Amino acid sequence: MSDRLSERRDVVRSLPAYKQGAAEGADAVKLSSNENPYPPLPSVVSEIAAQMSDPLSGFNRYPSMGAEPLRAAIAARHGVTPEQVAVGAGSVEVASQLIHAVAGAGDEVIFAWRSFEAYPILTVVSGATPVPVPLTADLHHDLDAMAAAITDRTRLILLCTPNNPTGTTLGAEEVERFLARVPENVVVAIDEAYVHFNRDPHAVSGVEMVARHPNVIALQTFSKAYGLAGLRIGFGIGSVDLCDDLRRVAVPFAVSGVAQRAALASLEHEDELTERVERIVAERGRVTEELRGQGWSVGDSQANFVWLATGDDTARIDGVLREEHVFARCWQGEGIRLSIGSPAENDRGLAALAKAVKGAPVPAV
Numbered sequence: 001m002s003d004r005l006s007e008r009r010d011v012v013r014s015l016p017a018y019k020q021g022a023a024e025g026a027d028a029v030k031l032s033s034n035e036n037p038y039p040p041l042p043s044v045v046s047e048i049a050a051q052m053s054d055p056l057s058g059f060n061r062y063p064s065m066g067a068e069p070l071r072a073a074i075a076a077r078h079g080v081t082p083e084q085v086a087v088g089a090g091s092v093e094v095a096s097q098l099i100h101a102v103a104g105a106g107d108e109v110i111f112a113w114r115s116f117e118a119y120p121i122l123t124v125v126s127g128a129t130p131v132p133v134p135l136t137a138d139l140h141h142d143l144d145a146m147a148a149a150i151t152d153r154t155r156l157i158l159l160c161t162p163n164n165p166t167g168t169t170l171g172a173e174e175v176e177r178f179l180a181r182v183p184e185n186v187v188v189a190i191d192e193a194y195v196h197f198n199r200d201p202h203a204v205s206g207v208e209m210v211a212r213h214p215n216v217i218a219l220q221t222f223s224k225a226y227g228l229a230g231l232r233i234g235f236g237i238g239s240v241d242l243c244d245d246l247r248r249v250a251v252p253f254a255v256s257g258v259a260q261r262a263a264l265a266s267l268e269h270e271d272e273l274t275e276r277v278e279r280i281v282a283e284r285g286r287v288t289e290e291l292r293g294q295g296w297s298v299g300d301s302q303a304n305f306v307w308l309a310t311g312d313d314t315a316r317i318d319g320v321l322r323e324e325h326v327f328a329r330c331w332q333g334e335g336i337r338l339s340i341g342s343p344a345e346n347d348r349g350l351a352a353l354a355k356a357v358k359g360a361p362v363p364a365v
Contacts, residue, residue: 012124012125015121015124015125024325024327025325027325028325028326028327029325029326029327029341029345029348029349030327030339030341030345031326031327031328031338031339031340031341031345031346031349032327032328032329032337032339033229033329033339034164034194034224034303034304034305034337034339035223035224035227035229035339036223036224036225036226036227036229036276036280036304037280037340037341037342037345038227038276038279038342039227040226040227040228040262040266041226041227041265041266041269041272041273041276042272043265043268043269043272044226044228044262044265044266044269047261047262047264047265048258048261048262048265051257051258051261052258057257058257059257062253063253063255063256063257063260064257064260065250065252065253066247067087067255067260068082069260069264070087070260070263070264071085071086071087071235073263073264073267073268074087074235074237074267077267078207078237079207080207080210080211080237081240083240083243083244084210084237084238084239084240084243085235085236085237085243086235086236086238086243086246086247086250087233087234087235087236087255087260088233088234088235088236088246088250088251088254088255089232089233089234089251089254089255089259090221090223090229090232090233090234091191091193091219091220091221091223091234091235091236092116092118092122092234093232093234093250093251093254094219094234094235094236094246095118095119095122095158095189095191095219096122096125096126097236097246097249097250098156098187098189098217098219098236098242098246099122099123099126099128099156100126100249101242101245101246101248101249102155102156102187102245103123103126103127103128103155103156104126104127104128105127105128106128106129106153107127107128107129107153107154107155107156108128108129108130108131108151108153108154108155109123109126109128109129109130109131109154109155109156109157109158110131110133110146110149110150110154110156110157110158111123111130111131111132111133111157111158111159111160112132112133112134112135112141112142112146112158112159112160112163113132113133113134113135114135114165114166114331114334115135115158115160115163115164116158116160116164116191119158119160120132128155128156129153131149131154133145133146133149135163135166135168138168138299139163139166139168139299139307139309140163140166140168140170141159141160141161141163141168141170143170143174143175143177143178146178147178147181147182150181150182150183150186154183154186155186155187156186156187156188156189157182157186157187157188157189158189158191159175159188159189159190159191160191160193161190161191161192161198161203161204161206162192162194162195162197162198162301162302162303163303164193164194164303164305164337165305165307165329165331165335165337166299166301166307167194167299167300167301167302167303167305167306167307168299168300168301168302169198169200169203169204169302170190170203170204171200171202171203171204172202172203172204172205172208173202174204175190175204175209176209179209179213179216182215184214184215185215186215187215187216187217187242188213188215188216188217189216189217189218189219189236190204190206190209190216190217190218190219191206191219192205192206192218192219192220193219193220193221193223193224193234194224194302194303194304195220196224196225196273196277197224197225197277197280197281197284197302197303197304198302198303199281199302200302203302205218206218206219206220206237207237210237210238210239214239215239216238217236217237217238217239217242217243218236218237218238219234219235219236220234220235220236220237221233221234221235222234222259222262222263222266224304225273225276225277225280225304226263226266226273227276228259228262228263228266231256231258231259231262231263232254232255232256232259233255233259233260233262233263280304280340283340283341283342283343283346284301284304284305284306284340286346287306287338287340287346287349287350288300288301288306290350291306291308291350291353294350294353294354294357295357296308296353296357297309304339304340305337305338305339305340306337306338306340307335307336307337307338308335308336308337308338308353309334309335310334310335310336311333311334311335312333314330314331314332314333314334314335314336315330315332316356317330317336317353317356318330318336320352320353320355320356321336321349321352321353321356323352324348324351324352324355325348326348326349326352328349338353
């Protein structure tokens with residue numbers, strides 16, 4: 001084996017495996033993956049069922065790589081052209097396309113940290129160098145520090161808003177000021193996978209930024225609000241040139257025909273979606289207030305999860321949750337991300353955390 005190949009394999013083996021949210025046991029409550037607790041919309045289920053039962057559905061054929069009808073519907077929904085839309089197997093795969101399209105060996109990708117844990121993995125896989133920039137003390141992106149981290153090797157900056165796992169958002173005005181400091185040849189991705197749950201009136205809109213800045217691309221997904229996480233479909237909206245490049249590096253046929261049809265049906269019935277999203281947002285408010293009432297340090301999340309700053313007590317609290325068969329996403333020494341589930345699931349989570357808080361003082365932020 002050549003030294004270069006050996007070094008490359010060593011780099012790959014040093015990567016942390018992406019950690020899927022766990023849930024063990026028949027009565028387990030899974031609040032670890034930011035999934036929608038409700039099934040896809042009834043109209044979407046009907047569409048999928050009709051396709052699955054049709055002997056002429058064409059599953060023996062490859063799906064459309066271009067996803068033209070879906071891209072046209074997304075474009076109409078967001079006021080752009082179909083050529084400005086790229087699709088992938090979830091917004092994480094679109095992010096992967098983006099990194100591969102703009103960055104390689106010797107290049108740098110900047111992102112806040114802690115943020116979406118796939119960012120450093122995808123960056124290293126592309127051969128580029130990850131440049132994580134710590135969040136501020138109040139768990140927001142430190143845009144001044146991120147701007148200061150830009151070098152002549154920077155090719156991409158990833159902004160996650162609402163941020164996963166902290167739920168904090170970026171404001172439109174601060175992002176405008178930030179973009180004024182970013183060279184035009186550096187791409188800025190605004191990853192807004194949780195945009196449907198965002199109620200911050202001052203929050204940035206990635207799609208609106210695309211209209212004013214050719215180097216900006218917005219990433220969204222059908223996994224969260226639309227409840228299609230298992231079908232794997234997301235999209236990016238950006239310049240025609242950039243989206244053309246994403247299509248060039250995309251995995252062929254990664255988005256199934258079923259996923260494309262389900263996404264189309266979801267866009268056609270967004271009135272049904274609104275009521276469901278509002279239920280999740282209301283539950284987020286209820287869970288947040290009850291956790292604060294128990295004494296936990298919980299910020300104002302604009303996503304479908306909340307962040308508990310548990311610090312060095314994280315392992316103990318996670319142990320109590322698991323004893324109660326409640327599974328959250330935990331980062332040892334940092335905190336716990338608790339997804340918003342159904343009311344009954346949230347009640348189980350709250351009861352387990354009430355037991356945890358009685359075991360030791362709640363750690364300060």
